[in-house]
Amino acid sequence: EVQLVESGGGLVQPGGSLRLSCATSAFNFSSYWMSWVRQAPGKGLEWVANIKQDGNEKFYSDSVKGRFTISRDNAKNSLYLQMNSLRAEDTALYYCARDAPSYYSDSGYGFDSWGQGTLVTVSS
Amino acid sequence: SYELTQPPSVSVSPGQTASITCSGDTLDNKYVCWYQQKPGQSPVLVVYRDTKRPSGIPERFSGSNSGNTATLTISGTQAMDEADYSCQAWDRSTVVFGGGTKLTV
Numbered sequence: 001e002v003q004l005v006e007s008g009g010g011l012v013q014p015g016g017s018l019r020l021s022c023a024t025s026a027f028n029f030s031s032y033w034m035s036w037v038r039q040a041p042g043k044g045l046e047w048v049a050n051i052k053q054d055g056n057e058k059f060y061s062d063s064v065k066g067r068f069t070i071s072r073d074n075a076k077n078s079l080y081l082q083m084n085s086l087r088a089e090d091t092a093l094y095y096c097a098r099d100a101p102s103y104y105s106d107s108g109y110g111f112d113s114w115g116q117g118t119l120v121t122v123s124s
Numbered sequence: 125s126y127e128l129t130q131p132p133s134v135s136v137s138p139g140q141t142a143s144i145t146c147s148g149d150t151l152d153n154k155y156v157c158w159y160q161q162k163p164g165q166s167p168v169l170v171v172y173r174d175t176k177r178p179s180g181i182p183e184r185f186s187g188s189n190s191g192n193t194a195t196l197t198i199s200g201t202q203a204m205d206e207a208d209y210s211c212q213a214w215d216r217s218t219v220v221f222g223g224g225t226k227l228t229v
Binding site: 035037044045046047050059060061062095105106107108109110111112114115116117 | 125154155157159161166167168169172173174178208210212214217218219220221222223224
């Protein structure tokens with residue numbers, strides 16, 4: 001069974017940093033694009049960033065560009081999100097999601113597996 | 125930036141057909157996916173590539189995409205289908221979600 005397990009969330013002050021991790025198992029991690037998606041309390045889903053299979057292409061939402069960095073370690077089957085200059089509006093449950101198994105991320109496959117999420121709270 | 129618009133809420137009687145719309149500029153030029161999310165749970169993909177169902181998703185879930193509107197249709201809606209539903213598409217290598225629709229059965 002495909003598993004994605006996020007960790008690293010917590011309470012951080014505005015302007016602070018946090019690094020999220022996503023450990024995966026039971027699928028060929030290096031064959032998939034991977035994404036981070038977040039959900040603020042009581043709100044809808046918001047895509048944050050994705051990364052190509054080899055790590056050489058990365059895309060970000062405008063709301064996090066320049067502050068967040070997505071990365072992956074295919075040897076460890078793990079995905080990461082380095083979050084800097086955190087703001088109150090970054091408070092959310094952050095999900096790791098399996099993305100496309102194809103060359104292009106916009107090939108229509110969607111996010112077919114999700115973790116349970118890790119909560120990030122930005123507050124003084 | 126590209127936007128997807130969904131109605132905040134839709135109500136349906138058990139056994140009837142529910143239709144949830146997702147609107148965006150020339151949306152039929154893009155692939156659309158749909159997600160179901162129940163309270164306290166992670167989202168579940170119910171439709172991908174406009175019309176395709178992942179394995180394990182009941183046949184009562186179907187999708188379409190024409191013009192500026194994609195539609196998720198749930199035939200013979202059951203009480204267990206009560207959930208939030210979100211559409212999703214791609215815009216120039218970035219991902220866009222609709223605001224979500226709360227389906228009440």
